[in-house]
Amino acid sequence: MNKKSKPSRSFASDNNAGVHPAVLEAIARANDGHVVAYGDDPYTARAVKMFREHLGKDVEVYFVFGGTGANVLGLKAGTESHHAIVCAHTAHINVDECGAPEKFTGCKLLPVVSADGKIRVEQIKPLLHEVGFEHHVQPRVISVSQATEMGTVYTPRELRELAKFAHEHDMLLHVDGARIANAAASLKVNLKDITKDAGVDILSFGGAKNGMMYGEAVVFFDKSLATNFKYTRKQGTHLPSKMRFISVQFEALLSNNLWRQNAQHANRMAQLLAGELGKIPQLKLTQKVEANGVFAIVPKKYVVPLQKKYFFYVWNEETSEVRFMTSFDTTEEDVANFIGLVKKIVR
Ligand SMILES: Cc1ncc(COP(=O)(O)O)c(C=O)c1O
Numbered sequence: 513m514n515k516k517s518k519p520s521r522s523f524a525s526d527n528n529a530g531v532h533p534a535v536l537e538a539i540a541r542a543n544d545g546h547v548v549a550y551g552d553d554p555y556t557a558r559a560v561k562m563f564r565e566h567l568g569k570d571v572e573v574y575f576v577f578g579g580t581g582a583n584v585l586g587l588k589a590g591t592e593s594h595h596a597i598v599c600a601h602t603a604h605i606n607v608d609e610c611g612a613p614e615k616f617t618g619c620k621l622l623p624v625v626s627a628d629g630k631i632r633v634e635q636i637k638p639l640l641h642e643v644g645f646e647h648h649v650q651p652r653v654i655s656v657s658q659a660t661e662m663g664t665v666y667t668p669r670e671l672r673e674l675a676k677f678a679h680e681h682d683m684l685l686h687v688d689g690a691r692i693a694n695a696a697a698s699l700k701v702n703l704k705d706i707t708k709d710a711g712v713d714i715l716s717f718g719g720a721k722n723g724m725m726y727g728e729a730v731v732f733f734d735k736s737l738a739t740n741f742k743y744t745r746k747q748g749t750h751l752p753s754k755m756r757f758i759s760v761q762f763e764a765l766l767s768n769n770l771w772r773q774n775a776q777h778a779n780r781m782a783q784l785l786a787g788e789l790g791k792i793p794q795l796k797l798t799q800k801v802e803a804n805g806v807f808a809i810v811p812k813k814y815v816v817p818l819q820k821k822y823f824f825y826v827w828n829e830e831t832s833e834v835r836f837m838t839s840f841d842t843t844e845e846d847v848a849n850f851i852g853l854v855k856k857i858v859r
Pocket residue numbers: 527578579580581604605657660661688690691720
């Protein structure tokens with residue numbers, strides 16, 4: 513297959529998508545004259561105000577360049593190096609951040625095995641047996657991803673249970689919300705329902721996967737955790753000088769429900785894709801499709817010819833489970849063309 517005949521959009525990652533036109537327009541609008549650098553500008557003030565409208569008037573919001581940085585710095589704000597962070601073994605912080613959370617927080621990660629990307633209270637209880645004993649790390653944070661890396665979504669009730677358990681044990685609930693918009697759209701709830709109202713303490717709020725060029729936010733629901741965060745962010749190299757260009761993107765996303773429209777669309781495309789893949793007997797869907805990820809066993813002999821034309825990741829080499837992601841710009845035609853090729857290849 514020559515390069516020219518490759519489709520312009522694939523199913524590898526929502527990070528592979530471009531920027532939503534409304535976000536690009538917002539960046540262009542902000543490109544007007546000089547404003548004070550490092551966040552002391554009207555764009556940032558407006559974006560923070562919008563976050564407060566969506567998440568609660570008392571939240572503290574800090575913009576950073578990327579998701580790994582948001583996770584690492586948010587976790588650092590709530591921990592000391594003798595602490596431990598409980599997460600699913602599939603969590604981005606456990607498998608996809610090159611050990612950055614351990615390096616920068618000094619904390620040990622305690623991954624619990626999870627088939628669907630979620631963790632449950634029952635799995636955390638046994639990790640608390642050595643609390644108060646100085647030979648052992650002290651569990652301090654439960655970190656969950658919403659939506660999860662396996663395309664599933666925690667219900668508000670599940671989050672409330674985790675938060676209640678965390679708070680009863682002097683722990684914090686951290687949410688890696690790289691796909692928080694997809695989760696809220698899937699649950700048909702507001703952002704506040706699955707964050708502040710569920711008892712979340714620290715949130716990494718994703719922008720890039722929802723149509724931004726770059727930029728994420730660290731949100732604190734408990735102000736006391738943010739006391740020194742401005743220093744932590746600077747030391748952690750995540751204080752953007754031209755902050756207005758991140759702020760204005762968030763302003764665009766959080767205005768006129770753009771965040772929800774983008775997420776809803778990506779989720780709907782995932783449903784469409786999963787529905788069609790599910791009709792092909794040679795393939796087997798492996799996870800519930802609750803956000804914008806579709807997981808399926810695709811036998812190796814089909815993966816190779818498919819990957820000649822489409823880029824996507826094999827999630828598990830042993831079982832040949834692959835991941836397909838949709839994004840705000842995936843079209844029904846993209847899905848139809850891809851399904852057409854899958855059907856041709858498995859025939
Ligand atoms: C669940 C999750 N968390 C965080 C991130 C943020 O990563 P990055 O540092 O690449 O922005 C990603 C990106 O793929 C992700 O999937």
